[in-house]
Amino acid sequence: MTVGIVAGIGGFFALLLIIAESKLMNYGECTITINDKKKITEKGGSSLLTTLNNNKIFLSSACGGRGSCGFCKCKILKGGGPLLPTELPFLDEREKKDMVRLACQVKVKEDISIEIPEDIFAIQEFAGKVTSIKDMTYDIKELTIELTMPKEIEFKAGQYVQFVAPRYEKSRQSVTRAYSISSNPDHIKFIELIVRKVPDGLCTTYIHDYLKEGDTVNFTGPFGDFLIQDTHKDMIFIAGGSGKAPIKSMLEYLKAHKSKRKMTYLFGARTEKDLYHVELMKKLEDDLEHFEFVPILSKPDEGSKWSGKTGYIMPFLKEFIGKPENTEAYLCGSPGMIDAVIKELHNLKISEEQIFFDPFS
Numbered sequence: 016m017t018v019g020i021v022a023g024i025g026g027f028f029a030l031l032l033i034i035a036e037s038k039l040m041n042y043g044e045c046t047i048t049i050n051d052k053k054k055i056t057e058k059g060g061s062s063l064l065t066t067l068n069n070n071k072i073f074l075s076s077a078c079g080g081r082g083s084c085g086f087c088k089c090k091i092l093k094g095g096g097p098l099l100p101t102e103l104p105f106l107d108e109r110e111k112k113d114m115v116r117l118a119c120q121v122k123v124k125e126d127i128s129i130e131i132p133e134d135i136f137a138i139q140e141f142a143g144k145v146t147s148i149k150d151m152t153y154d155i156k157e158l159t160i161e162l163t164m165p166k167e168i169e170f171k172a173g174q175y176v177q178f179v180a181p182r183y184e185k186s187r188q189s190v191t192r193a194y195s196i197s198s199n200p201d202h203i204k205f206i207e208l209i210v211r212k213v214p215d216g217l218c219t220t221y222i223h224d225y226l227k228e229g230d231t232v233n234f235t236g237p238f239g240d241f242l243i244q245d246t247h248k249d250m251i252f253i254a255g256g257s258g259k260a261p262i263k264s265m266l267e268y269l270k271a272h273k274s275k276r277k278m279t280y281l282f283g284a285r286t287e288k289d290l291y292h293v294e295l296m297k298k299l300e301d302d303l304e305h306f307e308f309v310p311i312l313s314k315p316d317e318g319s320k321w322s323g324k325t326g327y328i329m330p331f332l333k334e335f336i337g338k339p340e341n342t343e344a345y346l347c348g349s350p351g352m353i354d355a356v357i358k359e360l361h362n363l364k365i366s367e368e369q370i371f372f373d374p375f376s
């Protein structure tokens with residue numbers, strides 16, 4: 016009880032401090048020097064991430080600046096204050112030495128010099144019209160967004176966009192979340208997204224329950240380095256749920272470019288109700304010379320006629336990996352699933368350099 020009261024009082028003063036700082040502190044104009052050549056000057060007080068966004072420089076950010084994804088890393092060469100406890104879980108020793116910081120946690124209070132990869136300047140804001148929303152399963156929808164401003168996008172299979180859900184009835188502020196592009200990058204006038212509804216999730220509730228065909232949406236992109244490697248090695252894809260999105264994009268690209276690589280896609284789902292795009296995968300098996308789609312159900316419904324594989328994916332990996340040294344693994348989905356699969360891939364002698372993944376954290 017006493018601990019609760021003390022914590023409550025502490026929290027109250029912390030809140031007062033935040034309010035006082037936002038109302039009273041005036042940091043004046045601060046200059047951010049980027050890669051020693053570009054300078055932007057803005058009123059201080061916002062996070063570095065927001066300040067850069069306001070100037071159309073879009074660092075990767077999957078959590079919308081909440082400090083929970085660790086994506087918004089950049090080097091701060093001068094200024095920015097001390098490293099904060101909220102940044103520590105995301106930085107390894109090398110990054111700390113290299114002055115890497117989380118841009119969403121650093122507040123602009125003084126002149127700052129930063130270093131970011133040059134390709135970040137190519138990331139743009141887009142507006143598009145939702146031309147179709149289709150139910151894939153009871154909790155997964157596929158959206159098609161035709162680009163209106165600008166009208167074309169260049170991206171690589173496996174990359175993602177940062178979708179902006181506006182303020183709506185259940186969300187007091189606009190939120191930004193990452194979604195992998197599921198369409199083939201050869202199509203530059205539209206993108207497709209596959210979105211699984213997270214109960215009470217701010218962005219997915221907006222997409223599932225409020226967004227309508229014909230609506231205009233906004234996003235930034237493309238982001239990410241979960242990409243097809245330019246080798247001739249066998250490929251094993253592993254994903255479940257909406258983790259299929261970047262894999263679908265990769266497979267459609269490989270089909271369009273007549274790839275002859277050996278590919279296997281292990282799709283993990285609970286029951287038959289969680290399977291989708293099965294016809295599309297069968298068609299890919301016909302169109303690609305060496306492709307096999309293997310759905311695996313962990314909990315098929317009692318009395319179901321399912322005759323395919325059952326259980327978790329891990330025990331089946333061995334069956335589909337011919338030569339480990341000649342196999343690349345591409346994983347996408349929840350961090351838990353990715354960790355478990357990586358562990359098994361290591362047991363099967365697939366080295367770290369041959370494993371590529373995008374956790375939907």
Ligand SMILES: Cc1cc2nc3c(=O)[nH]c(=O)nc-3n(C[C@H](O)[C@H](O)[C@H](O)COP(=O)(O)OP(=O)(O)OC[C@H]3O[C@@H](n4cnc5c(N)ncnc54)[C@H](O)[C@@H]3O)c2cc1C
Binds near residue numbers: 210373376
């Ligand atoms: C690189 C990247 C690519 C992604 N691509 C896709 C994609 O193609 N399709 C897709 O559907 N999602 C994708 N995601 C996940 C997506 O960005 C959001 O995290 C997710 O849609 C939840 O957003 P929300 O605003 O609805 O939920 P929030 O309001 O952020 O979360 C609400 C609550 O649900 C919890 N929660 C958040 N995410 C999950 C989850 N996945 N499962 C269970 N609980 C959760 C939170 O901890 C919180 O308590 C991707 C994520 C990353 C990092």
Ligand code: FES
Binds near residue numbers: 077085
């Ligand atoms: S934006 Fe997610 S940690 Fe900074």
